[in-house]
Amino acid sequence: MTKTEPSPIAVSDQSLVLASLEPDQLANAKKHPIPRRHLKTPELVIFWTLRLYLLFMMAVVSYQVWIAAH
Amino acid sequence: MKPAVSPAEEAVIITHEDVDRAHDRVRVSDARAHRGYTSNARLLWLLIGPGILVMLGENDGPSMLAYAATGAKFGVGFFLPFVVLTFCMAIVVQEMTVRLGAATHRGHAELIFERFGPFWGWFSMIDLGIGNFLTLITEFIAIRAGLGFFGVPPWAAISLALVVLYAALMSHRYWTWERITLAAAVFNLIFIPVALMAHPSWHSVGHAFLTWQPLPGFNKDVLLIVLADIGATVTPWMLFFQQSATVDKGMTTKDIHFGRIDTVLGAALASAAAIATVVATAPLFAHQMTADNFQAAEFAQALQPIIGRFGASLFALGMVEAGIVAAITISTSSAYAFGEVAHKPHSLNLPMGEGKAFYAVLTLCAAAAAGIVLIPTLPLVYVVLIVNVVAVLAMPPALVFLFMLVNDKEIMGDLISPLWANLLAGAVVFILTAAGILFGVSIIAPNIFAALGGT
Numbered sequence: 001m002t003k004t005e006p007s008p009i010a011v012s013d014q015s016l017v018l019a020s021l022e023p024d025q026l027a028n029a030k031k032h033p034i035p036r037r038h039l040k041t042p043e044l045v046i047f048w049t050l051r052l053y054l055l056f057m058m059a060v061v062s063y064q065v066w067i068a069a070h
Numbered sequence: 071m072k073p074a075v076s077p078a079e080e081a082v083i084i085t086h087e088d089v090d091r092a093h094d095r096v097r098v099s100d101a102r103a104h105r106g107y108t109s110n111a112r113l114l115w116l117l118i119g120p121g122i123l124v125m126l127g128e129n130d131g132p133s134m135l136a137y138a139a140t141g142a143k144f145g146v147g148f149f150l151p152f153v154v155l156t157f158c159m160a161i162v163v164q165e166m167t168v169r170l171g172a173a174t175h176r177g178h179a180e181l182i183f184e185r186f187g188p189f190w191g192w193f194s195m196i197d198l199g200i201g202n203f204l205t206l207i208t209e210f211i212a213i214r215a216g217l218g219f220f221g222v223p224p225w226a227a228i229s230l231a232l233v234v235l236y237a238a239l240m241s242h243r244y245w246t247w248e249r250i251t252l253a254a255a256v257f258n259l260i261f262i263p264v265a266l267m268a269h270p271s272w273h274s275v276g277h278a279f280l281t282w283q284p285l286p287g288f289n290k291d292v293l294l295i296v297l298a299d300i301g302a303t304v305t306p307w308m309l310f311f312q313q314s315a316t317v318d319k320g321m322t323t324k325d326i327h328f329g330r331i332d333t334v335l336g337a338a339l340a341s342a343a344a345i346a347t348v349v350a351t352a353p354l355f356a357h358q359m360t361a362d363n364f365q366a367a368e369f370a371q372a373l374q375p376i377i378g379r380f381g382a383s384l385f386a387l388g389m390v391e392a393g394i395v396a397a398i399t400i401s402t403s404s405a406y407a408f409g410e411v412a413h414k415p416h417s418l419n420l421p422m423g424e425g426k427a428f429y430a431v432l433t434l435c436a437a438a439a440a441g442i443v444l445i446p447t448l449p450l451v452y453v454v455l456i457v458n459v460v461a462v463l464a465m466p467p468a469l470v471f472l473f474m475l476v477n478d479k480e481i482m483g484d485l486i487s488p489l490w491a492n493l494l495a496g497a498v499v500f501i502l503t504a505a506g507i508l509f510g511v512s513i514i515a516p517n518i519f520a521a522l523g524g525t
Binding site for chain 2: 033034
């Protein structure tokens with residue numbers, strides 16, 4: 001079954017879309033989420049380490065800006 | 071891995087966005103159906119875009135200013151091959167986004183949220199949002215300063231930039247937007263004639279590429295320039311933009327080869343412009359002029375006695391172009407990411423009525439950044455160097471997400487990265503993290519370089 005949005009789309013265009021695009025290329029297909037990945041402990045450790053690294057470095061940059069401003 | 075509910079299992083809903091994309095894909099299929107050089111050239115013409123745009127887009131206001139500061143502070147030497155190295159790193163990283171986009175047809179923000187969950191997804195979005203907004207501000211600073219060289223008042227310069235940005239959007243077609251922005255981006259090469267006007271010593275240029283010398287020393291200022299130059303080529307918004315643009319363009323796994331060519335071509339063009347900028351401002355180093363307080367227009371003014379009024383004008387225009395193209399691509403990357411995360415339609419193929427949220431984010435981001443730039447007395451050179459440094463610091467977490475996604479067999483299938491690509495990506499993460507840590511050490515313990523034999 002094929003149905004269109006309120007704004008009409010020509011039948012020829014509908015056929016063109018179905019012939020030219022892969023099914024998961026359709027805009028509507030993106031409403032279906034991809035299943036969540038289970039994160040293992042080493043992966044979580046890497047994520048947290050890099051997050052803390054970024055927070056620390058942002059503090060360093062802020063300090064550098066403060067020094068330069070004074 | 072396909073979505074939990076296959077689109078084929080329920081009613082197929084077709085949108086105007088799909089129709090526009092299908093028309094683009096028909097042209098690609100037609101070109102692919104023929105053989106020969108002409109057909110291959112046409113296929114390349116149809117499939118280039120995201121790679122060139124992302125690379126020339128990243129040759130933005132702060133990046134060109136970082137290259138100009140590099141040439142003025144250190145002349146021709148270590149930094150010429152170093153800039154090429156940074157673009158090689160960019161190729162390694164950006165190629166992964168082409169594969170991800172073509173294989174999953176999902177944007178980068180969307181994949182991070184769905185595969186790793188909203189907790190990590192929001193961290194990633196905050197990094198992107200802050201980085202993009204700060205960078206956008208600096209783009210408009212570059213535009214204001216560049217047009218200021220010709221006596222254009224700040225409000226007129228900013229208004230002109232916003233008009234160009236909105237004009238590119240008016241077609242509501244990805245293809246048209248891409249071609250308009252590509253045409254504007256090619257003007258980045260304007261720095262090449264400027265470099266030629268500076269009459270560089272080709273012997274010194276060749277010597278620098280072959281030997282990486284003279285070396286710039288080892289101190290905090292050098293590290294800041296190193297990070298600024300890295301941040302001028304590899305930044306988080308590039309990951310989000312190229313993957314989303316690849317999806318919006320409708321590229322599939324059959325197009326990955328051309329996506330790679332597009333990326334390498336973009337890197338080659340962008341590195342040529344970057345090297346030209348270093349070479350163009352190198353005479354300032356030879357004349358012992360300081361670049362510490364130079365703004366975009368001031369670089370042009372300082373170069374005027376060396377390359378003439380015409381050359382200086384080209385330099386200023388190059389800064390304007392760099393700012394405008396980057397403002398277009400960076401605000402688009404923010405809008406793509408917002409749409410992907412908020413589950414709102416997100417495509418440059420959307421008619422205004424169907425993409426209100428997408429276009430609103432895009433225009434409001436640009437307008438807000440432009441408004442801030444009209445505040446007088448904003449320091450420029452230091453701000454843009456710091457923006458590039460922040461971009462480098464935010465890259466390792468972004469790269470780890472990218473690395474894990476591109477090695478996720480459930481979504482990538484046979485297109486996961488081979489070992490050599492993972493080794494290269496690992497080396498890029500190591501270099502970026504090490505550069506960031508060294509920068510941090512230089513701030514916290516500024517005397518450590520002297521203790522290690524630096525200055």
